[in-house]
Amino acid sequence: MRILLAEDDPMIGAGVRQGLRQDGFTVDWVRDGQAALTALRERVHDLVVLDLGMPRVAGLDVLRATRRAGDTRPVLILTARDALADRVAGLDAGADDYLVKPFELEELAARLRALARRGAGRAAPKIVAGALEVDPAAHTVRLDGARVALSAREFALLHALAERPGSVLSRAQLEDKLYGWNEEVESNAVEVHIHALRRKLGADTIRNVRGVGWTLAPPGTPA
Amino acid sequence: MSAVRSIRRELVVSLALGLVALVAIAASATFLRARAEANELFDHQLRETAASLAGVPLTGVPISGAASGLAGQEDQLVLQIWDRNGVRIYLSRPQQALPQYAQLGFNTVATDTGEWRVFSLLAGERVLQVAQPMSVRRELAASMALRTIVPLLAIVPLVALLVWFGIARGLRPLREVAAAVAARSPRTLDPVAEAGLPAEIRPLVRALNGLLGRLDRAQGAQRAFIADAAHELRTPLTAVDLQAQLAERAATEAERSAALAALKRGLARATHLVEQLLALAREEPGVTDRPMAPVNLGELARSVVAEHAAMAAERELHLEFAAADDRPGSTVVSGDAAGLRVLLGNLIDNALRYTPSGGRTSVEVARDGAEVVLTVRDSGPGIDPDERSRVFDRFYRVTTQATLGVPGSGLGLAIVKRIADRHDATITLGTGLASAAGDGLGVTLRFAATA
Numbered sequence: 001m002r003i004l005l006a007e008d009d010p011m012i013g014a015g016v017r018q019g020l021r022q023d024g025f026t027v028d029w030v031r032d033g034q035a036a037l038t039a040l041r042e043r044v045h046d047l048v049v050l051d052l053g054m055p056r057v058a059g060l061d062v063l064r065a066t067r068r069a070g071d072t073r074p075v076l077i078l079t080a081r082d083a084l085a086d087r088v089a090g091l092d093a094g095a096d097d098y099l100v101k102p103f104e105l106e107e108l109a110a111r112l113r114a115l116a117r118r119g120a121g122r123a124a125p126k127i128v129a130g131a132l133e134v135d136p137a138a139h140t141v142r143l144d145g146a147r148v149a150l151s152a153r154e155f156a157l158l159h160a161l162a163e164r165p166g167s168v169l170s171r172a173q174l175e176d177k178l179y180g181w182n183e184e185v186e187s188n189a190v191e192v193h194i195h196a197l198r199r200k201l202g203a204d205t206i207r208n209v210r211g212v213g214w215t216l217a218p219p220g221t222p223a
Numbered sequence: 224m225s226a227v228r229s230i231r232r233e234l235v236v237s238l239a240l241g242l243v244a245l246v247a248i249a250a251s252a253t254f255l256r257a258r259a260e261a262n263e264l265f266d267h268q269l270r271e272t273a274a275s276l277a278g279v280p281l282t283g284v285p286i287s288g289a290a291s292g293l294a295g296q297e298d299q300l301v302l303q304i305w306d307r308n309g310v311r312i313y314l315s316r317p318q319q320a321l322p323q324y325a326q327l328g329f330n331t332v333a334t335d336t337g338e339w340r341v342f343s344l345l346a347g348e349r350v351l352q353v354a355q356p357m358s359v360r361r362e363l364a365a366s367m368a369l370r371t372i373v374p375l376l377a378i379v380p381l382v383a384l385l386v387w388f389g390i391a392r393g394l395r396p397l398r399e400v401a402a403a404v405a406a407r408s409p410r411t412l413d414p415v416a417e418a419g420l421p422a423e424i425r426p427l428v429r430a431l432n433g434l435l436g437r438l439d440r441a442q443g444a445q446r447a448f449i450a451d452a453a454h455e456l457r458t459p460l461t462a463v464d465l466q467a468q469l470a471e472r473a474a475t476e477a478e479r480s481a482a483l484a485a486l487k488r489g490l491a492r493a494t495h496l497v498e499q500l501l502a503l504a505r506e507e508p509g510v511t512d513r514p515m516a517p518v519n520l521g522e523l524a525r526s527v528v529a530e531h532a533a534m535a536a537e538r539e540l541h542l543e544f545a546a547a548d549d550r551p552g553s554t555v556v557s558g559d560a561a562g563l564r565v566l567l568g569n570l571i572d573n574a575l576r577y578t579p580s581g582g583r584t585s586v587e588v589a590r591d592g593a594e595v596v597l598t599v600r601d602s603g604p605g606i607d608p609d610e611r612s613r614v615f616d617r618f619y620r621v622t623t624q625a626t627l628g629v630p631g632s633g634l635g636l637a638i639v640k641r642i643a644d645r646h647d648a649t650i651t652l653g654t655g656l657a658s659a660a661g662d663g664l665g666v667t668l669r670f671a672a673t674a
Contacts, residue, residue: 009458011489015465022472053454055620080457083450102461105468 002026004045006036008054019105028180033057044176048075067094074115127162134162157193161216170213231390239383250372258364269342273353277346305350412439459493499634506641513559521546521554521588527567539580545587553590556670566642569635574601597668600655605662611652615640
């Protein structure tokens with residue numbers, strides 16, 4: 001799950017980034033509205049965390065421009081203004097949720113997971129695909145009810161595939177889910193993680209579509 | 224009984240007293256006039272009576288008819304007749320002795336039965352005297368005066384009553400204004416409606432509305448300040464809160480100590496912001512009443528620069544102080560030393576914060592004619608001319624790539640401006656010491672010199 005964090009305050013930005021990373025998110029951090037607009041045009045992020053009090057281009061303007069451009073990705077706004085009017089203005093400008101500063105990192109992560117879920121058209125917190133059960137909140141995977149231990153990257157990769165059942169994700173798309181801007185992408189990293197997942201979950205769980213990418217075909221689903 | 228004055232009561236009482244005085248004056252005027260008229264009338268009567276009796280042969284004892292007729296009259300006429308030898312030959316009322324009076328015509332005579340009006344007429348060999356007590360005339364005049372004032376006196380309570388209710392009616396708008404003012408609360412300070420109010424109350428309402436307007440504006444400014452302050456405080460507190468959460472969930476000792484170090488930086492920042500907020504609040508117009516006294520700005524600047532030497536060294540900056548004029552007293556201004564110290568501290572602090580390490584900052588105090596000029600220059604990025612007017616707004620922060628990440632409250636220059644305003648000093652922003660970082664910033668303040 002890759003998040004775009006737009007926050008001008010250096011301490012808050014660093015804190016949120018670190019906290020979300022600990023919760024298994026991939027986080028890219030921009031410090032002003034202009035940079036946020038540029039990053040949003042890349043379309044690599046699944047969710048946006050937007051501070052409203054940003055310099056250069058205000059958060060609300062970023063939000064409006066994004067929605068005008070037809071971008072429907074979930075946006076959670078962070079605001080230090082707790083007046084009703086400010087919250088309403090944020091939601092009416094196209095935000096999906098808001099948090100008033102100060103907030104708990106746990107709540108932010110939970111709200112982001114909920115937004116991701118809704119964005120994928122699911123209501124249940126756990127993703128179930130055949131005998132496979134992925135719990136984004138607890139970071140756990142069960143196969144036929146038995147817990148399977150995965151590394152953070154393995155989990156992120158499986159989560160990305162499970163989020164859109166039946167669709168095929170390319171290597172570039174998967175790399176985007178796994179790595180933020182400043183992170184070095186190891187060559188063959190995707191293949192290495194997929195190899196590990198197949199070893200742990202069964203060779204047929206992740207199928208390769210030659211020349212396109214990978215798709216999830218968990219045991220127990222009709223082929 | 225409270226001694227609260229009442230316009231209504233005062234008006235009614237003074238009006239009633241005035242009316243009573245007026246009635247008294249009218250009564251005495253009527254009395255005097257009636258007495259004058261009675262005098263004329265009765266004098267005429269005396270003369271007529273005397274003339275009519277001149278031909279009547281009256282001698283000795285009173286003739287029952289004429290005399291008793293005379294005596295029985297209410298006007299109490301008395302007649303006596305003398306012969307030419309001075310012997311009384313007739314007295315209409317024996318019990319009433321009139322003095323023998325030789326003077327002819329009208330006379331007023333004092334006797335033991337009061338004053339009498341006497342008319343003496345010489346008729347042939349006899350002297351006729353017709354007399355009447357003056358009290359008759361006074362009584363008549365008094366009764367006439369009384370008849371005039373009784374209806375007037377009856378009017379007094381009626382008028383008082385009318386005035387009492389009239390004033391109540393007239394003062395009703397005042398009660399309405401009072402109710403409207405009472406309905407105002409600190410949240411609703413909108414003006415009281417002036418339409419339909421009497422001219423007497425309008426100046427009061429207008430003055431009141433002026434006050435309400437000023438209160439509303441002052442309160443609005445205060446509310447905006449508190450909202451801004453709450454908002455600005457929330458940011459460093461959120462940062463502190465996040466670092467505390469990260470410290471809690473830290474898995475390793477290294478993570479924890481990193482989070483705790485960040486937490487401490489966040490606390491320092493929140494503390495700085497609170498201090499700046501307090502400094503700004505103290506400089507709010509009308510809050511500070513510290514008296515102005517002669518302050519040597521050059522000496523003060525030198526000491527504040529010295530206090531910042533450690534900070535400059537830590538940031539590897541060259542900080543210098545220059546007093547261009549060493550004549551004693553040449554840089555003395557009338558000011559508030561504590562406020563000026565805060566002003567200098569903020570300017571030097573800003574210069575040190577925004578100048579990249581290795582750069583230069585300079586503080587200069589010089590005499591220029593009748594002014595003392597304080598200039599603080601740095602070799603930082605400077606402030607864009609478009610932004611120079613806005614940086615004095617509280618919480619406004621310049622956001623360029625160069626200033627991003629420099630911690631600050633956004634209050635420093637707002638505080639400087641307030642203090643400068645209090646000293647009637649002009650403040651201008653310009654370029655400072657040019658460097659690779661930019662044109663630098665130069666802040667110039669001009670104070671009036673005292674000598």
